[in-house]
Amino acid sequence: MLVDSYDRVVDYIRVSVTERCNFRCNYCMPEKPFSWVPKENLLTFEELFEFLRVAIDEGVKKIRITGGEPLLREDLDKFIKMIYDYKPDIDLAMTTNAFLLKGAAQKLKDAGLKRINVSIDSLKPEVAQKIAQKDVLQNVLDGVDEALKVGLKVKVNMVPMKGINSDEILDLLEYCKDRNMTIRFIEYMENKHAQEDIQGLKSPELLSIIKEKYSFEDEGFDGHSPSHYYKLEDGYEFGIIEPYEDDFCKKCNRIRLTAEGHLIPCLYFDEAMSIAEFVKRGDIKGAALVLKEVVKNKPEKNRWGGEDDEVSTRAFYETGG
Numbered sequence: 001m002l003v004d005s006y007d008r009v010v011d012y013i014r015v016s017v018t019e020r021c022n023f024r025c026n027y028c029m030p031e032k033p034f035s036w037v038p039k040e041n042l043l044t045f046e047e048l049f050e051f052l053r054v055a056i057d058e059g060v061k062k063i064r065i066t067g068g069e070p071l072l073r074e075d076l077d078k079f080i081k082m083i084y085d086y087k088p089d090i091d092l093a094m095t096t097n098a099f100l101l102k103g104a105a106q107k108l109k110d111a112g113l114k115r116i117n118v119s120i121d122s123l124k125p126e127v128a129q130k131i132a133q134k135d136v137l138q139n140v141l142d143g144v145d146e147a148l149k150v151g152l153k154v155k156v157n158m159v160p161m162k163g164i165n166s167d168e169i170l171d172l173l174e175y176c177k178d179r180n181m182t183i184r185f186i187e188y189m190e191n192k193h194a195q196e197d198i199q200g201l202k203s204p205e206l207l208s209i210i211k212e213k214y215s216f217e218d219e220g221f222d223g224h225s226p227s228h229y230y231k232l233e234d235g236y237e238f239g240i241i242e243p244y245e246d247d248f249c250k251k252c253n254r255i256r257l258t259a260e261g262h263l264i265p266c267l268y269f270d271e272a273m274s275i276a277e278f279v280k281r282g283d284i285k286g287a288a289l290v291l292k293e294v295v296k297n298k299p300e301k302n303r304w305g306g307e308d309d310e311v312s313t314r315a316f317y318e319t320g321g
């Protein structure tokens with residue numbers, strides 16, 4: 001079992017399979033980075049899987065594939081199948097922008113993927129285009145329909161921004177409610193890669209917009225998720241993720257692995273240790289020692305907004321969010 005120095009069990013790994021993306025979201029990657037990680041520096045799916053096998057043997061029960069845009073990586077279904085075949089009861093999920101999902105959903109489901117979280121920031125084609133800097137909406141909506149059709153469980157993530165998509169909170173909530181998909185509104189997290197003039201909506205602002213039309217109860221946190229959940233009178237649940245808070249850190253169960261093999265103990269800290277050289281030379285014991293070290297050094301909580309206000313300079317498209 002992987003237990004950190006605050007007695008938290010780490011049983012969730014978020015794996016970013018590429019930092020590349022076919023969108024240029026204004027809050028994440030408005031411009032193509034000056035240079036991408038060279039392809040030869042990426043761990044192969046076989047190498048990533050060898051490492052994940054160790055992690056699963058150590059008690060990991062949940063794996064989320066993310067990116068950049070994970071659907072850009074060729075043979076993703078084969079990677080998913082490797083994990084599924086090794087541990088069929090693992091909670092195997094993916095976070096995606098869904099642009100390429102229509103053609104991939106069935107293959108991913110057949111390979112063993114169980115759930116997807118899709119980012120949808122607008123239901124208006126021109127607003128979606130302004131945010132992603134590409135005409136994306138129809139493909140995304142078709143991707144979601146296909147995912148539901150093939151039986152994948154779907155959640156939606158939206159980043160509400162003042163003057164851009166803040167008038168669509170209820171529309172997106174209702175789009176999700178009609179399809180029985182949970183929506184989580186993520187407060188915009190400042191980072192040095194985003195467009196400078198963005199102002200995100202905070203939780204009280206979001207709640208007061210929803211209150212104009214719906215009554216709801218506060219359900220608190222669900223398990224280990226950073227999402228705070230609320231329940232409408234008809235039982236539909238929506239969530240809000242407030243990254244500047246740290247109450248959910250007490251129950252944190254996750255670490256992150258980047259496409260180049262950096263193991264990151266916390267979203268907000270720049271420290272990371274590499275497993276790359278170990279897995280490349282087949283030294284699985286060495287990789288397991290790095291895993292234990294990273295878990296041991298996991299910080300108690302983020303320090304965003306605290307006295308010593310530590311701000312991560314690492315981009316979300318690198319860490320996988």
Ligand SMILES: Nc1nc2c(ncn2[C@@H]2O[C@H](COP(=O)(O)OP(=O)(O)OP(=O)(O)O)[C@@H](O)[C@H]2O)c(=O)[nH]1
Binds near residue numbers: 064117157225242252
């Ligand atoms: N502060 C903080 N935010 C996180 C963490 N994990 C996820 N988030 C935020 O939640 C967003 C959405 O996460 P997802 O990729 O949908 O994954 P998830 O919330 O673990 O998904 P579920 O397993 O469905 O609960 C991320 O982009 C982050 O903004 C975390 O460990 N700390």
Ligand SMILES: C[S@@+](CC[C@H](N)C(=O)[O-])C[C@H]1O[C@@H](n2cnc3c(N)ncnc32)[C@H](O)[C@@H]1O
Binds near residue numbers: 190317
């Ligand atoms: C980095 S993306 C990777 C997966 C995929 N490309 C997608 O967009 O779903 C993962 C999540 O991070 C969120 N995200 C990225 N930058 C963010 C920011 N600055 N503030 C809040 N959420 C952010 C996105 O909305 C998305 O839900």
Ligand code: SF4
Binds near residue numbers: 028069119317
């Ligand atoms: S949020 Fe996702 S889709 Fe948008 S630029 Fe970042 S990685 Fe790409």
Ligand code: SF4
Binds near residue numbers: 249252265267268299
């Ligand atoms: S901010 Fe760090 S400690 Fe808190 S939930 Fe996220 S990864 Fe865990």
